[in-house]
Amino acid sequence: MSGRFPLPRLHPLGDAALLCELAPPATLAQQQQVWALAAAVRQWPGVGEVLPGMNNLTLTFDPVAIDVDALMARVNEAWPRLSATAIEGRMVEIPVAYGGEHGPDLADVAAHTGLTPAEVVRRHSAGEYVVYLLGFLPGFAFMGGLPPELATPRRAEPRTAVPARSVGIGGEQTGIYPLVSPGGWQLIGRTSLELFDPTAEPPTLLRPGDRVRFVVESVET
């Protein structure tokens, strides 16, 4: 079977990690290939943690168990054989209270996009999203699939404390803050679901590859 994508660029990240990176732009098809690579390398001896990024993958390894050159050769050999359909995410519905104190930036997003706040909510909740990766904070999902017309730049001044469970838009991505943290995304709503619970198994609600739908619980404009 020939590969659908050119080989990733490989570069060591220090003496015990390797970056595998695809050429931009990021697409869901490429991301699925990244997840397939993640699933494969987890089985390899000497590989520690496997961290999908946006259009890339970082893995840690024990250089005593496997030499970096051998590891790179193995990635190149495995890449064309990967089956990108291997990951089937779950569908997760996320109830959102849009606007008002839960989404203080809804009006700003409406102003930027030229839509009414109600229309921003309608379009945001009409879409189906895919979790590309979890990073930044425990359980923070970077999702693709935002309708392009809703893309809004991050706030010029990031908030020092975004409330936990806030739903935001950052550029062309949407996501949910699992915990109180500093953040620059435009906040349009809040969910009642816990995104991160360290005592739960698994500790995060979302996983890479999951599909997400936002369900309107209430709207305040």
Next chain:
Amino acid sequence: MMLVQKPGMLASVQDLGRHGHRQVGICPGGALDVLALTLANRLVGNADGAAGLEITMGGCEIRFDTDTRIALAGDDFAARLDGTPIWPCWSIPVAAGQTLKLAGANAPGAKKAGLRSWLAVAGGIDVPPVLGSRSTDLKAGFGGHQGRALRKGDRLALGRAALGAAQLARRPFGLRGPEWEAGEGESAIALRVLPGPEFEQFTTASHALLWSERWRITAQSNRMGSRLAGAELKRKRSADMLSSGVIPGTIQVPPSGQPIILMGDAQTTGGYPRIGVVIRADLWKLAQAPLDGRLRLVQVDMAAALEAWAGQQRYLAQVAQGLAAAGWPGPA
């Protein structure tokens, strides 16, 4: 039990870190100087992975309610046990009721040499493991003692010591700790660095500056990262990067051109170009390097990085041998 009478600027329960959860955004955390915590643990007969305290800038006071044994590694901040000086990388018996005091970083008598110290107590600090680790995740607020930095009045339980009563009471002994090599006529601490994935995106002039500058560690540094000030590093052209994995030691360059070296509590993915990565064998130096201190970044290749790591493992093996000869339990 031990009682925190003063936590100092920042003290938290840390072990060797929380591994295996990066893919859901959970940072490894743990002691920023793994080598120091390992040495301190071995000196009191603990397994390498036992939880200890990471103390920032001294100013810490701890009273012990039970007979035990302690070891400090890193800077000692003129530590005294009931007034008697003790030294880093020494194994010290403690009687119930005694108090350990570390001077503040700016107190008279303090050497102002380091930034952090690690305290191990026989049996380790007995907090419940969360996701496989007793480390405190300060940002996410879980693990360690109630998911937070220690406060005055906190009481910490100790695990069962591997040492017997006679060993706990044995007179103090020490070992030679690791030292940083500054180089002749050089006060800047040298960190060895491998070029990062985005190294080539920087200008030739920036490459030269990266290796020649004496970088200052600013007061904005914390467990997430050491922020450096010095020459401005520039990319050939600015282009947005997609989120990509970062590990402790990664040197990111934000648009300000002032590098940040990520530490254990850093976020798991980042979007700034990675000009280099500090090798694993040198991360401990960064964890101990004082604020306002100077760093020098030295380019090495993969072979040198691996040899430095192997050298550190040989040192740890020697330590284990020496302690075994003294009748201490082997590292586990």
